[in-house]
Amino acid sequence: MGNNQSEREYEEIRLKQTISLAEEQLKQAKEAAEKKKSQIIEAKKEVRENATHSVTNLYTSDGFEALVELSQYMNPVTDKIVDYEEEEHRILLLENMIKSPYFARIDFKFDDEEECEKIYIGRSSLRKNSYQEMYVYDWRSPIASIFYRFMKGEAFYDAPCGRVTGELKLKRQYEIKNGVLKYFFDTDVQIVDEFLRQLLSQNTTAKMKAIVETIQQEQDAVIRDMENDLLMVQGVAGSGKTSIALHRAAYLMYQGLQTKLSANNIMIISPNTIFEQYISNVLPELGEDNVISVVFEDILKMLLKGRKIQSKNDFLEKIIAPSQYKKIYKDSIEFKASKLFGEILDKFIYDIPCQWIEFDDVYYEGTCVVNRQTLQDKILGRTETPLGIKLEQLEDYILELIFGTGKGRGHKAEKNLVKQEIQKFIKIDIFELYKTLFSNESYFFSLLQNNNSSESIKEIREYTKENLEAGCIYYDDAIAMLYLYLKIYGTNEYKNIKQVVIDEAQDYYPLQYEIFGLLFPNAKFTILGDMKQTLAKKEDISFYEEIHKILNKKKSSLIVLNKSFRCTNEILNFSLKFIEQSPQIKSFNRKGDSPEVFIADNSEVFIDKIVEEVKSCQEKGLQSIGLICKTENNSICLYNKIKHKLDIQIIRNGSAAELQGVFIIPVYMSKGLEFDAVLICDADNQNYYDEDDKNLLYVACTRALHRLSLFCEKEVSPLIYATSKHTKLAQTE
Numbered sequence: 001m002g003n004n005q006s007e008r009e010y011e012e013i014r015l016k017q018t019i020s021l022a023e024e025q026l027k028q029a030k031e032a033a034e035k036k037k038s039q040i041i042e043a044k045k046e047v048r049e050n051a052t053h054s055v056t057n058l059y060t061s062d063g064f065e066a067l068v069e070l071s072q073y074m075n076p077v078t079d080k081i082v083d084y085e086e087e088e089h090r091i092l093l094l095e096n097m098i099k100s101p102y103f104a105r106i107d108f109k110f111d112d113e114e115e116c117e118k119i120y121i122g123r124s125s126l127r128k129n130s131y132q133e134m135y136v137y138d139w140r141s142p143i144a145s146i147f148y149r150f151m152k153g154e155a156f157y158d159a160p161c162g163r164v165t166g167e168l169k170l171k172r173q174y175e176i177k178n179g180v181l182k183y184f185f186d187t188d189v190q191i192v193d194e195f196l197r198q199l200l201s202q203n204t205t206a207k208m209k210a211i212v213e214t215i216q217q218e219q220d221a222v223i224r225d226m227e228n229d230l231l232m233v234q235g236v237a238g239s240g241k242t243s244i245a246l247h248r249a250a251y252l253m254y255q256g257l258q259t260k261l262s263a264n265n266i267m268i269i270s271p272n273t274i275f276e277q278y279i280s281n282v283l284p285e286l287g288e289d290n291v292i293s294v295v296f297e298d299i300l301k302m303l304l305k306g307r308k309i310q311s312k313n314d315f316l317e318k319i320i321a322p323s324q325y326k327k328i329y330k331d332s333i334e335f336k337a338s339k340l341f342g343e344i345l346d347k348f349i350y351d352i353p354c355q356w357i358e359f360d361d362v363y364y365e366g367t368c369v370v371n372r373q374t375l376q377d378k379i380l381g382r383t384e385t386p387l388g389i390k391l392e393q394l395e396d397y398i399l400e401l402i403f404g405t406g407k408g409r410g411h412k413a414e415k416n417l418v419k420q421e422i423q424k425f426i427k428i429d430i431f432e433l434y435k436t437l438f439s440n441e442s443y444f445f446s447l448l449q450n451n452n453s454s455e456s457i458k459e460i461r462e463y464t465k466e467n468l469e470a471g472c473i474y475y476d477d478a479i480a481m482l483y484l485y486l487k488i489y490g491t492n493e494y495k496n497i498k499q500v501v502i503d504e505a506q507d508y509y510p511l512q513y514e515i516f517g518l519l520f521p522n523a524k525f526t527i528l529g530d531m532k533q534t535l536a537k538k539e540d541i542s543f544y545e546e547i548h549k550i551l552n553k554k555k556s557s558l559i560v561l562n563k564s565f566r567c568t569n570e571i572l573n574f575s576l577k578f579i580e581q582s583p584q585i586k587s588f589n590r591k592g593d594s595p596e597v598f599i600a601d602n603s604e605v606f607i608d609k610i611v612e613e614v615k616s617c618q619e620k621g622l623q624s625i626g627l628i629c630k631t632e633n634n635s636i637c638l639y640n641k642i643k644h645k646l647d648i649q650i651i652r653n654g655s656a657a658e659l660q661g662v663f664i665i666p667v668y669m670s671k672g673l674e675f676d677a678v679l680i681c682d683a684d685n686q687n688y689y690d691e692d693d694k695n696l697l698y699v700a701c702t703r704a705l706h707r708l709s710l711f712c713e714k715e716v717s718p719l720i721y722a723t724s725k726h727t728k729l730a731q732t733e
């Protein structure tokens with residue numbers, strides 16, 4: 001990539017200047033950090049000396065004053081620690097800046113100026129202190145959006161003061177490694193695609209990477225959106241949804257500098273812990289703190305504490321594994337996590353005070369203090385307060401009637417006795433309550449009214465009743481119980497969350513979206529999914545309309561991404577045959593080997609072929625090789641047959657040491673991940689045969705970046721056979 005000599009010289013000088021400015025600032029930052037560190041040590045010493053006095057006196061002198069005194073010493077220490085941490089963060093940014101200060105430049109002529117301004121864009125900003133002269137602009141700054149959105153010609157960006165217009169004269173990209181300018185190129189020579197192609201041709205790593213240098217225009221629109229309270233993204237496999245989600249989180253933090261939106265106010269809902277592990281590097285790479293990431297299952301466990309709940313993996317295993325019960329499992333979650341069931345639960349909650357709580361007259365020392373009717377009336381009034389809270393307030397009310405107000409009135413032991421009596425009717429056990437609903441057949445169907453009393457619902461009720469009576473809480477029941485809990489008690493757990501990002505959104509059911517609305521009442525939502533990558537359910541574009549209705553946000557928008565960056569042309573075309581094709585889906589035009597299907601007539605040949613393929617991938621330099629099976633059971637079976645022949649790990653119970661090397665993984669755990677090579681190892685007619693299996697095959701195939709092959713013993717899946725146009729069916733060996 002030859003560059004004009006004087007331009008090259010100019011860029012070399014500019015790079016040197018930038019690096020030396022960064023070095024100068026790094027030196028200052030290190031000195032400042034050292035100073036702050038000694039101040040903290042000094043301040044801590046002071047606290048120790050003075051606080052000893054306060055603490056030892058805590059019980060003898062006025063405790064409150066002692067505490068105030070202590071906090072007077074502690075607050076400055078805490079402030080200093082925060083300052084120090086900020087300085088450390090700055091040091092990290094500057095160290096990265098010295099290695100690679102920027103990746104792009106735009107020359108922009110503002111409409112009201114004569115001269116062009118050279119704007120250098122990097123992962124963070126650098127300004128010369130005294131003159132406030134910007135050496136490098138953060139990629140998230142308003143002006144940097146021009147780089148992502150425009151080619152040469154008229155351009156604009158939206159700044160806090162309004163729209164700024166001008167002309168984009170030059171767009172340049174750099175490759176700078178360890179402070180050395182490797183090359184640069186101007187994008188009007190149409191090299192940008194080639195640059196991205198090279199990038200996408202590389203092998204994947206155990207952790208997801210940042211993509212700031214090559215964010216595409218349509219991706220940038222999602223990352224920078226500040227208009228919508230609910231932003232939904234439907235994107236094909238590999239279109240960058242997860243990458244966008246994380247860059248958006250970084251952007252929101254940058255935007256939130258003024259509004260004090262920090263990593264603590266953003267939450268990512270991830271499909272599983274392996275995925276959490278996979279994405280954990282992106283934000284730190286962008287110089288940001290990691291945001292809080294949770295898996296829905298953890299929320300269930302946290303709020304329904306004390307009960308053993310079926311794990312999501314066990315549930316998925318059951319719902320996708322071939323079995324005679326598959327239908328009831330599917331029908332069950334579809335009903336219990338539906339909006340209709342949410343409405344049934346609402347009616348149930350409404351009926352609880354009248355029908356399902358037995359209020360008692362309260363007696364104290366032989367006198368009726370308050371009768372059951374008064375208690376019930378108190379609960380039926382003030383409809384805006386959640387039922388559980390109203391019941392808890394009843395306890396205070398009764399205690400007050402008996403012992404009066406003011407501290408210390410009433411003997412503690414006596415009070416406890418009365419409390420125990422009250423608890424009998426104010427304490428709600430969510431599990432027992434939920435069981436009640438399913439145990440009372442006529443009541444259950446009265447709530448359904450005309451909606452549905454089909455055979456399938458009857459079966460679901462019976463099945464659920466039996467499970468609950470046996471003390472089993474299946475995953476779908478836990479979802480419904482969480483909804484009940486939140487409607488009855490509410491929660492303040494996530495009140496501070498201002499932005500929620502939900503990835504793999506297609507796998508959540510309507511009731512889970514109701515739950516998200518209840519959990520995050522003050523949040524805006526970014527929801528990213530692919531309706532073709534569902535597990536054991538069917539979705540179409542109306543899915544997003546339903547989410548919109550449930551979350552009921554003022555401003556919302558749906559963005560569709562149709563370009564896949566992950567797979568080669570051949571892999572994407574092969575994968576698309578498993579889903580109803582949308583003609584708009586495109587790949588990033590990267591070429592590779594055609595996927596192959598191997599059919600073996602005995603187990604030995606089958607395993608040998610897989611081992612041969614793994615070795616061949618390794619010889620080609622492919623680093624992460626995923627052997628995908630439909631279920632955990634199939635994975636274990638394969639692992640036992642192959643572990644003596646290969647250095648291989650199995651991913652079970654959502655745990656993985658490193659997503660590098662060769663491993664076996666069930667398809668539902670591979671969601672969101674990617675591997676250099678994918679081997680689908682149970683592509684037979686016993687495993688993949690129905691409509692749901694098509695989606696699973698689509699998910700499994702689209703995990704591959706460079707190479708895909710499918711293996712089966714004996715009978716190949718009819719779904720694969722039907723798409724075998726592009727595959728070579730190897731002769732049985």
Ligand SMILES: Nc1ncnc2c1ncn2[C@@H]1O[C@H](COP(=O)(O)OP(=O)(O)OP(=O)(O)O)[C@@H](O)[C@H]1O
Nearest residue numbers: 211214215216237238239240241242243565566672
């Ligand atoms: N603009 C881009 N520049 C470089 N790489 C990109 C870009 N967009 C996406 N990629 C790469 O494409 C791959 C797929 O991205 P990502 O995992 O975010 O897609 P996805 O839509 O979440 O996929 P899926 O739904 O299949 O899990 C990743 O390797 C990512 O780094």
